[in-house]
Amino acid sequence: MRYLREFRDPVLAARLVDAIATVATRRWTIMEVCGGQTHSIIRNGLDQLLAEQVEFVHGPGCPVCVTPLETIDRALAIAARPEVILCSFGDMLRVPGSDTDLFSVRARGGDVRVVYSPLDAVRLAEENPRREVVFLGIGFETTAPANAMAVVAARARGLRNFSMLVSHVLVPPAMAAVLAAPENRVRAFLAAGHVCAVMGTSQYEPLVTSHRVPIVVTGFEPLDLLDGVRTAVEQLEAGRAELANAYSRAVCADGNVVAQRTLDRTFTVCDRAWRGIGVIPGSGWRLADEYAEFDAEIRFDVTGLTAEESSECHSGDVLRGMIKPPQCPAFGGRCTPRTPLGATMVSTEGACAAYFQFRRLGADHG
Known part of the structure; x- marks a missing residue:
């Protein structure tokens, strides 16, 4: 129990670990669907604390990780153009495409800039009217509202030199794909609290019903995760499959209704390729036809670009x-x-x- 000393409330952590150990009669396989949760689990040794009760398997919950190879290659092709300022969050610069990455394009003279908000890219478009400013818009439902607002803001300001390369993905279809796989071992999910803060929790109810799998919405701190695991294990041991919210301080059933309205107006659901996984039907967003003029794939004619994954990478x-x-x-x-x-x-x-x-x-x- 050496890890418990690192927790903010080691007494509560010990109680949660003991509660899980007390109720578990076998080792359950639980998947967290958030890269932030994965790092918290590994950094804090939760997988080792609960090694006899839980096997954590790590789902497709890292937005950078699941961005398809062809999207990276499209970004590389656009960023290499002399008239373009390509804007991205910093963790995308080292993601490998087929032959190189955005960091290397910048090193060769491409104007690739790290921004902290898509609205920074909108501001750059205002300040550089003779340049084409492209924002690489990736992520799950969490980052989508801000990206949608950037497009809305660009239209409101009459910016014709702003566009977005969109590769948004949706969590529930990915979970459904995991559950439908013949080799699936997952018996319960820890759902990402920040996604549910935007979209609410009702989107998970069909998965619970059709697959008889507990889904527990939880946060990212070790105590949040331990509480989520406890809730999931209690359901599994009792033979129940329910949707539970263990992150009520941030998540309500309806989510952020205002953000959802903006998303419904700006994006439309589409099939989306996931890096290393393949195409999952209805698992992504693209810009709605009303905002097609801001679609960088169309503006720079890179829609047909395809790529093959490395067989060496698993x-x-x-x-x-x-x-x-x-x-x-x-x-x-x-x-x-x-x-x-x-x-x-x-x-x-x-x-x-x-x-x-x-x-x-x-x-x-x-």
């Missing part, structure tokens, strides 16, 4: 919970944060990066 198996990062033959050797083969090693929310950073380099795959 990030898709990691993202589907089929293997742990050290089980990939390239992990820690050919693939490191300095020389990543896939986004799961370079993203700040990637499972491979978590295992590498926190020295889980051995063969402990349990």
Whole structure:
């Protein structure tokens, strides 16, 4: 129990660990669907504290990690154009495309800039009317409202030199794909609290009903995760499958209705490719036809660009919970944060990066 000393409330942490150990009669497989939760679990040793009761498998919850290879290649092609300022969050710059990454494009003279908000890109478009400013808009439902507002703001300001390369993905269809896989071992999910803060919780009810799987909405602090695990294990042991909210201080059933209205107006649901996984029907957003003039894929004619994943990178198996990062033959050797083969090693929310950073380099795959 050496990890418990690191918790903000070690007494409560010990009680939660004891409660899980008391109720569990077998080892349950639970998937967290958030890269931030993955890092919290590995950093705080929750998987080791609960090794006899729970096997944590890491789902496709890292937005950088699941951004498809062709989207990266499209961003690279756009960023190499002399008239373009390509704006992105910093963790996208090292994500490898087919041949290079955005960091390398910048090193060769491309105007690639790190921003902290999509509205920063809108401001750059105002300040540089003779340049084309493109924002690389990726992520789950959490970041989508801000990206939607950037497009709305660009239209309101009459900016014809702003566009967005959109690669938004949706959590529930990805969870459904995991559950439908013949090799699925997941018996319960920890759902990402920040996604539910935007979208509410009702979107998970059909999954609970159709697959008879508990889904517990939880946060990212160790105590939040332990409480979520306790709730999930109690349901599993009782043979129940329910949707539970263990993060009520931030999540309500309806979510952020204002944000949802903006999303409904700005985006439309589409099929989306997930890096290392493939196309999941109805799992993404693209810009609605009303905002097609801001679609960078159309503006720069890169829609038809396709790419093939490296056979050496097993990030898709990691993202589907089929293997742990050290089980990939390239992990820690050919693939490191300095020389990543896939986004799961370079993203700040990637499972491979978590295992590498926190020295889980051995063969402990349990």
